[in-house]
Amino acid sequence: MSIRAIASRPKVVLLDFDNTLYEYEPAHEAAMSAVRVKGHQLVGVGSREFDRLFERARGEVKGRLGAVASAHSRLLYFQRLIELLGLKTQPLLTLDLEQTYWRSFLGKAALVSGVSEFLDELQLQGVPKALVTDLTAQIQFRKLVYFKLDECFDAVVTSEEAGTEKPDPAPFLLALQKLGVGCQPNEVWMIGDSVEKDLEPAKRHLGATTFLVSHASSVRVAPHAVDGVIRGFEEMTQLVRRLFSGQEPQGKVVGA
C-alpha cells in the first residue's frame, strides 16, 4: 500500500515505541541469551529448561494480570521463573536477571533508519507528537534516554499511566488530551507495528490516518485499517516535506 495517495497534513502524530521505532526481536533475542547465560551461571539451569520456565512464568503473570502494563514486567517474569525452579522468591537474583536483560536489550537495539530525522521534520513543521506505548514508565523512559529521544516528544503515554493497554481507547485519548488538541478525522496520524493494537483502534476511535511499520519483507494487511505500509522513516519524512511544502496552510492570511 503506497503512502503516495495521502494528501492531508497531520495535526498530531502518535507513535508506538516498541518494534516501531526500533526492531524488537533481535534485541529481545540478545537479551534472552544473555539472561540464559546468567541463569546458567547463577543457578545452573540449562537453556532449554530456562526457556520453558520463562514461557510458563510469562503465561502465569499475563494470565493473572490481564491487559495492564505490569503484565509485561520482566521483573515479575524472572521472579516467577525463579520460584518455579523451586527456589522461593530471590529479590537480588531477580533484579540481577532483569538488569542483565535490559542492558543486553539496549545494547542490541538500534533505531529504525530515519526516525530522528522524521521527528525533527515534524518539529520543524510544528506538528506535536506523542508516544503511546504499552509497558511501565520506568523502562520506557530509560529507553527514550538511551536512544536520545527523550527531548523529541511533546507527550509520552504509557499503559501504566493510562491504566489500560492498547487497543483500549484510553491511552490514545489521554495522549490527545495531553497534547491539548481536538482533532477531526484524518487529522491524527498513527504509526505503529501492530494493526490490531495500534492502527485499528486509532482508526476506529480517532479516525486516524494509519501507517504500518513493517520489518518483514511482505505483509498482508486488512486494507480498511491501514493507509500505508512503511519500511523506514525516510519515506515518512519525504511525505511530511511534500505535504508541508508549497502554499501556506489554509486559513492563514498570506502577505496581508
Place this chain on the structure above:
Amino acid sequence: MKAVFREPFFLFGLVVRLMLIGFAVPWTQQSWFVPFMASFVAHPTIDPWGEFLRQGGDRLAFPYGPIMLLAYLPGSLVGEMARGALGLAQAPFIGFGLCSLGLELMLFWAMIRLSKMDAKRLLVPLWLSPMAVYICYWHGQTDIVPIVLLVVSLLALRNHRAAIGGVLLGLGIAAKLSMFLSVPFIAVYLWRNARQRILFVPFGRGLIATVALSTVLCIMLPGFREMVLGSREFHKVYSAAVELGGQARVFVLPLAYSLVLYAAWRVERTSFDLFLAFIGLGFFTVLLLTPASTGWYLWVLPFVVFTQLRCGVATASLGAAFGGVFVLTNALFASGASIPVMGINLQSAELSAADPHCMLLHSALLSIQCVLGALFCLQMITHGVARSDYFRLSRKPIVVGIAGDSGAGKDTLASAIAQLFGEECVTSISGDDYHRWDRHAPMWRVLTHLDPRANELARFARDVGEALDGKRLVTRRYDHATGRFFREQRNSKNDVVIVSGLHALFVPAVAKRLDLSIFLDMAEELRTHLKVKRDVGERGRDVQGVLANIAKRQPDADKFIRPQVAKADIVFSLGVSDSRDVESCVRDSRYRLDVLFRNGVPSDSIVRTLIGLCGMQVDTDLVEGSGTVKVTIEGDVSPEDISMAARPVAQGMEELLAREPQWQPGMLGVMQFISLLQINDSLQTRITHVY
C-alpha cells in the same frame, strides 16, 4: 541487509548480471577457464594442470592455484552435467557465472560488515560498479575469488579473529599469488599497533600454515609449476624501469611499493581505515606501474569503494571516472564476450594497441586512466592518511595529569584510567619516584613531601617530555613497601601517558602538555576517617598522634597542593552521603562525588546518562561568577551500567581504547566515565584545531 535486496538499484544490478550470465560467453572463459574446468570435471586428478597440458590444452588457460579451482568447481560441475544431459551449450558458462555472482554477493556482505555502513550506501559504488560487472561477466575474469578472501580476512582481523584471518588470506594467496602484496601492510599494521600486536603471531601462523599446505604441496606437481609459477604475469613487475645511462636500470614498481610500505611503517599508529587505504595504495602501485591485466583492477575495487564512502562527492566522482575510463579502454582493446542467441560476437578486441592507428588512442586512454588513478591515490592519501585523526594523534600521545594530596587516590584513578586504554598502551609516571630522598633520610624532619623543594621536579618534567617522545625511560622508582628507591628501565608506550603525583599540575612544562588535567580531592571527614583507620588499625599508632600528624601537614597541603585546583580542568572530590556518620557510609559504600568542571558546561551526555541509564542522583549548579559548573553525584552503579552508558563515546574512540575496557563499580567508575568523556572532548578540539 535483507532490506537491501528489495532496493531497485540492487534488483537492477542483479538483472544486468543475470542477463550477462545467461547469454554472454566471455572470450577468456571460452578459450581458457571453461575448457580447463571441463577437463578437470571429466578427468578428476590431483594435478589438473598437468592433465590439462597432457591433453594439449593452452598453458595460459588457468595460471591459478587450487582454491580458484575449488571456487568454480560447483558451478562447473553442475554446468557440465547440464550440458551433457540437456545439450545446452551455454550451461557451463552459466554455472561459471553463477559462482562469480555468489562470490560477489559474499563480497557485498563482507564490505557492509567491514564498512559498518548501511547496505544501501554501498549499492551504487560497489554493486553498480561497471568495473566489477565488466570484469566478472563480460571480460570473464576470476579475480573476484582472491579479493573476496582478502576482504573476509580483513573482516576477521578487525573482529580479532586473527588465526582465521590468516587462514583466509592464505587461501586468497593460494588462489592468486598476487594477494601476497597485502601481507607486508598487514604485518606492519599488527606490529606497529600495541593493541593489535598480540594478533601478529596467530595471524602469521594461520597464514603460513595455509600457504604452506596449499601452495607448497602443489609445487611438487609439474603441471602446477609450469602453468602457475611459469606464468608470464610475473615478468610485468619489471616492465616499468628508468634508464640510468649505460646498462643500468632501476625498476620503478618495487621502489614505489617499498615507499608506500615505508610510509605505512612511519605512521606508527594506524587506524583501521588508514590501514585499508595503505593496502589499496599498495595494489594501486602495481596497477599504475605495470601493463596490468584487466582482471587486476578488481583488486583495488574494495579500497576504492571505501575511499568513496568516506570522502565527498568529488572523490566519489573521481573513482567513478576512473572506473568508466577503465571500462571504455578495455571494451575497445581487451577481449570481450559473444552473445550467441543474438548472433553478436564481440569476443576479440575491437582495436589493437599494436595497430599504429590505434596506438595513440590506446596510449591516450591509458594515460587518462593513469592520471585519474594517481589523483585517486592522492585523495586516498589526503583523506585516509592526512585527515585521519589517528595520523595526527600518532605524533602526539594523549596525556592525562592527576594531582592531589597523598591518600586522595591518585594511583587508583590513574590505574583505572589506564585500564580503559589497556596497560600495554599506557606509560604511567608517578610523582612518588621523584622524592628527593628515601623514607629513611633525615631531611624529612624539616620538610614534608608536599614541599616542591623535596621533589626533583625538573627531572620529573624531563622524564614526562621523554615519555611523550617515546624514548626509553631510565627512572628511579620508589618502593612503597621498603621506602627505598630502585632503578628501572622501561620503554615508553606512545599512546597514552598518565602523569600522577602531588605536583603533577605544578610544573608548567608538564601542565602545558596535558590533554586533561584532574585534581583529585577528598572531603576532609572522609580523608581523616580513612587515615585514622589505616594508621591506627593497621599500623598500630595512637589516634591523637595520627590526628596531630594530619594537622601538621595541613599548612603545606594548603600552600603547595590545593592551588593546583586553579590549573585543573576537572576536580573530583569524593565524600560520603552523610558527613555525620562517615563510618556507616563507608561500610555501605554510600559515597557522594562532587565534580567541578572548571571550563564551563560539561558534555550534556554526562548528566543525562548518569540519571537516565545509571539511575544516579545528579545535581548541577553553576558556581556564580566563575564559569565553573558543579555536579554532585550520589548513588551506586555497576560496571556493566557504566560500560553501557559509555558505549556511544567508546565506539567513537574504538581504536584508542582497550579491546575490553575495564570499568570499575561505584564512584571510581563514574570518574572513569567522566574522564573518558573529557578526553574525548579534548581530542575533538585537538582535531578541529588543526583545520
